[in-house]
Amino acid sequence: MISCQSFRERLAPGSNEAAVMEHLRKCDACLDFAVSVDADHFFRALDGSELTPPGGVDAFTSDVMAQVRLRQAEGSMGRRRLPNPWRLAVAAMILVGISGAAIVYRQSEQTAPVAQIQPAAHRAELVTKPIVESYDSRTATIVELRGEGASDAQVVMIFDDSLPADL
Numbered sequence: 001m002i003s004c005q006s007f008r009e010r011l012a013p014g015s016n017e018a019a020v021m022e023h024l025r026k027c028d029a030c031l032d033f034a035v036s037v038d039a040d041h042f043f044r045a046l047d048g049s050e051l052t053p054p055g056g057v058d059a060f061t062s063d064v065m066a067q068v069r070l071r072q073a074e075g076s077m078g079r080r081r082l083p084n085p086w087r088l089a090v091a092a093m094i095l096v097g098i099s100g101a102a103i104v105y106r107q108s109e110q111t112a113p114v115a116q117i118q119p120a121a122h123r124a125e126l127v128t129k130p131i132v133e134s135y136d137s138r139t140a141t142i143v144e145l146r147g148e149g150a151s152d153a154q155v156v157m158i159f160d161d162s163l164p165a166d167l
Contacts, residue, residue, distance in 0.1 A: 004030055013038035021045075137162070 002010070007023045007030050015021075024034055024045045034041035053060040135142065140160035 001026065008033060011037060011041075014040070016044070 002019050002023050004023075004027060007020060007027070010017065010020050011034055021044060024030060024041060031042070031045055034045070135158055137160055139162065140158055143157040143159075145155040145157075
Protein backbone atom coordinates (compact mmCIF):
# COMPACT_ATOMS: atom_id res chain seq x y z
CA MET A 1 0.00 0.00 0.00
CA ILE A 2 1.25 3.50 -0.79
CA SER A 3 1.72 6.27 1.77
CA CYS A 4 -0.71 9.16 2.25
CA GLN A 5 1.88 11.61 0.85
CA SER A 6 2.39 9.64 -2.40
CA PHE A 7 -1.41 9.12 -2.63
CA ARG A 8 -1.98 12.89 -2.59
CA GLU A 9 0.71 13.41 -5.20
CA ARG A 10 -0.67 10.74 -7.57
CA LEU A 11 -4.37 11.59 -7.11
CA ALA A 12 -6.01 13.24 -10.12
CA PRO A 13 -9.69 13.76 -11.04
CA GLY A 14 -11.06 10.61 -12.71
CA SER A 15 -8.07 8.50 -11.63
CA ASN A 16 -8.56 4.71 -11.67
CA GLU A 17 -5.04 3.58 -10.81
CA ALA A 18 -5.17 0.36 -8.72
CA ALA A 19 -2.72 1.43 -5.98
CA VAL A 20 -4.45 4.79 -5.57
CA MET A 21 -7.89 3.15 -5.36
CA GLU A 22 -6.68 0.61 -2.79
CA HIS A 23 -5.33 3.39 -0.53
CA LEU A 24 -8.50 5.44 -1.02
CA ARG A 25 -10.66 2.52 0.17
CA LYS A 26 -8.62 1.98 3.34
CA CYS A 27 -7.66 5.50 4.54
CA ASP A 28 -10.51 7.76 5.79
CA ALA A 29 -8.31 10.90 5.97
CA CYS A 30 -7.32 10.53 2.32
CA LEU A 31 -10.96 9.91 1.38
CA ASP A 32 -11.88 13.39 2.66
CA PHE A 33 -9.01 14.89 0.66
CA ALA A 34 -10.00 12.93 -2.51
CA VAL A 35 -13.65 14.04 -2.25
CA SER A 36 -12.54 17.69 -1.99
CA VAL A 37 -10.53 17.24 -5.22
CA ASP A 38 -13.24 15.35 -7.12
CA ALA A 39 -16.64 14.35 -5.68
CA ASP A 40 -16.71 11.24 -7.87
CA HIS A 41 -13.88 9.75 -5.77
CA PHE A 42 -16.47 9.10 -3.07
CA PHE A 43 -18.21 6.59 -5.35
CA ARG A 44 -14.93 5.16 -6.61
CA ALA A 45 -13.99 4.46 -2.99
CA LEU A 46 -16.81 1.94 -2.65
CA ASP A 47 -15.42 -1.55 -2.62
CA GLY A 48 -17.34 -3.92 -4.87
CA SER A 49 -15.93 -7.15 -3.42
CA GLU A 50 -19.13 -7.92 -1.48
CA LEU A 51 -21.25 -7.11 -4.55
CA THR A 52 -20.15 -10.22 -6.46
CA PRO A 53 -23.20 -12.02 -7.87
CA PRO A 54 -23.95 -15.62 -6.86
CA GLY A 55 -21.90 -18.05 -8.94
CA GLY A 56 -19.24 -15.44 -9.68
CA VAL A 57 -18.75 -12.90 -12.40
CA ASP A 58 -18.37 -15.55 -15.13
CA ALA A 59 -21.76 -17.09 -14.34
CA PHE A 60 -23.34 -13.63 -14.29
CA THR A 61 -21.74 -12.77 -17.64
CA SER A 62 -22.91 -16.01 -19.27
CA ASP A 63 -26.49 -15.37 -18.01
CA VAL A 64 -26.43 -11.84 -19.43
CA MET A 65 -25.13 -13.04 -22.81
CA ALA A 66 -27.82 -15.75 -22.91
CA GLN A 67 -30.44 -13.04 -22.40
CA VAL A 68 -28.86 -10.91 -25.14
CA ARG A 69 -28.97 -13.83 -27.60
CA LEU A 70 -32.59 -14.54 -26.63
CA ARG A 71 -33.61 -10.92 -27.27
CA GLN A 72 -31.83 -10.95 -30.63
CA ALA A 73 -33.69 -14.12 -31.62
CA GLU A 74 -37.01 -12.58 -30.56
CA GLY A 75 -36.28 -9.50 -32.62
CA SER A 76 -35.36 -11.47 -35.72
CA MET A 77 -38.52 -13.59 -35.47
CA GLY A 78 -40.68 -10.46 -35.24
CA ARG A 79 -39.31 -8.98 -38.46
CA ARG A 80 -40.46 -11.77 -40.77
CA ARG A 81 -43.55 -9.84 -41.88
CA LEU A 82 -43.57 -7.82 -45.06
CA PRO A 83 -42.77 -4.12 -44.65
CA ASN A 84 -45.52 -1.62 -45.44
CA PRO A 85 -44.36 -0.72 -49.00
CA TRP A 86 -44.39 -4.40 -49.95
CA ARG A 87 -47.88 -4.84 -48.50
CA LEU A 88 -49.13 -1.91 -50.54
CA ALA A 89 -47.51 -3.30 -53.69
CA VAL A 90 -49.14 -6.70 -53.17
CA ALA A 91 -52.54 -5.09 -52.56
CA ALA A 92 -52.15 -2.98 -55.73
CA MET A 93 -51.25 -6.05 -57.80
CA ILE A 94 -54.32 -7.92 -56.52
CA LEU A 95 -56.51 -4.92 -57.34
CA VAL A 96 -55.04 -4.66 -60.85
CA GLY A 97 -55.61 -8.37 -61.43
CA ILE A 98 -59.25 -8.25 -60.35
CA SER A 99 -59.92 -5.10 -62.38
CA GLY A 100 -58.27 -6.61 -65.46
CA ALA A 101 -60.30 -9.80 -65.15
CA ALA A 102 -63.52 -7.78 -64.84
CA ILE A 103 -62.67 -5.72 -67.93
CA VAL A 104 -61.84 -8.82 -69.99
CA TYR A 105 -65.04 -10.55 -68.85
CA ARG A 106 -67.18 -7.53 -69.71
CA GLN A 107 -65.47 -7.15 -73.10
CA SER A 108 -65.98 -10.82 -73.98
CA GLU A 109 -69.61 -10.62 -72.85
CA GLN A 110 -70.28 -7.66 -75.16
CA THR A 111 -68.67 -9.28 -78.22
CA ALA A 112 -70.27 -12.73 -77.76
CA PRO A 113 -72.52 -13.69 -80.70
CA VAL A 114 -76.21 -13.47 -79.95
CA ALA A 115 -78.11 -16.73 -80.54
CA GLN A 116 -80.46 -16.56 -83.51
CA ILE A 117 -84.05 -17.60 -82.90
CA GLN A 118 -84.90 -20.38 -85.33
CA PRO A 119 -88.28 -20.63 -87.02
CA ALA A 120 -90.80 -23.21 -85.74
CA ALA A 121 -90.11 -25.59 -88.65
CA HIS A 122 -86.49 -26.01 -87.60
CA ARG A 123 -87.30 -26.50 -83.93
CA ALA A 124 -88.86 -29.88 -84.61
CA GLU A 125 -85.51 -31.14 -85.96
CA LEU A 126 -83.74 -30.40 -82.68
CA VAL A 127 -86.01 -32.52 -80.49
CA THR A 128 -84.13 -35.52 -79.10
CA LYS A 129 -86.97 -36.98 -77.03
CA PRO A 130 -89.66 -39.07 -78.66
CA ILE A 131 -92.84 -37.28 -79.57
CA VAL A 132 -95.98 -38.85 -78.15
CA GLU A 133 -98.52 -39.34 -80.92
CA SER A 134 -101.14 -40.99 -78.74
CA TYR A 135 -101.34 -41.99 -75.10
CA ASP A 136 -103.87 -44.16 -73.37
CA SER A 137 -103.80 -44.59 -69.61
CA ARG A 138 -106.51 -44.66 -66.96
CA THR A 139 -104.26 -43.13 -64.25
CA ALA A 140 -102.75 -40.34 -66.35
CA THR A 141 -103.78 -36.71 -66.43
CA ILE A 142 -103.45 -35.14 -69.90
CA VAL A 143 -103.59 -31.37 -70.36
CA GLU A 144 -103.70 -29.79 -73.83
CA LEU A 145 -103.10 -26.11 -74.51
CA ARG A 146 -103.91 -24.84 -77.97
CA GLY A 147 -102.81 -21.55 -79.42
CA GLU A 148 -105.14 -18.93 -80.87
CA GLY A 149 -103.86 -19.09 -84.42
CA ALA A 150 -103.32 -22.02 -86.77
CA SER A 151 -99.52 -21.61 -86.71
CA ASP A 152 -99.27 -21.61 -82.88
CA ALA A 153 -97.81 -24.69 -81.27
CA GLN A 154 -99.89 -27.11 -79.27
CA VAL A 155 -98.58 -27.98 -75.80
CA VAL A 156 -99.50 -31.33 -74.26
CA MET A 157 -98.62 -32.20 -70.68
CA ILE A 158 -98.94 -35.76 -69.36
CA PHE A 159 -98.87 -36.41 -65.63
CA ASP A 160 -98.44 -40.14 -64.92
CA ASP A 161 -96.42 -41.81 -62.16
CA SER A 162 -95.85 -44.95 -64.26
CA LEU A 163 -93.96 -43.11 -67.06
CA PRO A 164 -90.13 -43.19 -67.16
CA ALA A 165 -88.46 -40.05 -65.80
CA ASP A 166 -86.66 -39.09 -69.04
CA LEU A 167 -89.75 -39.11 -71.28
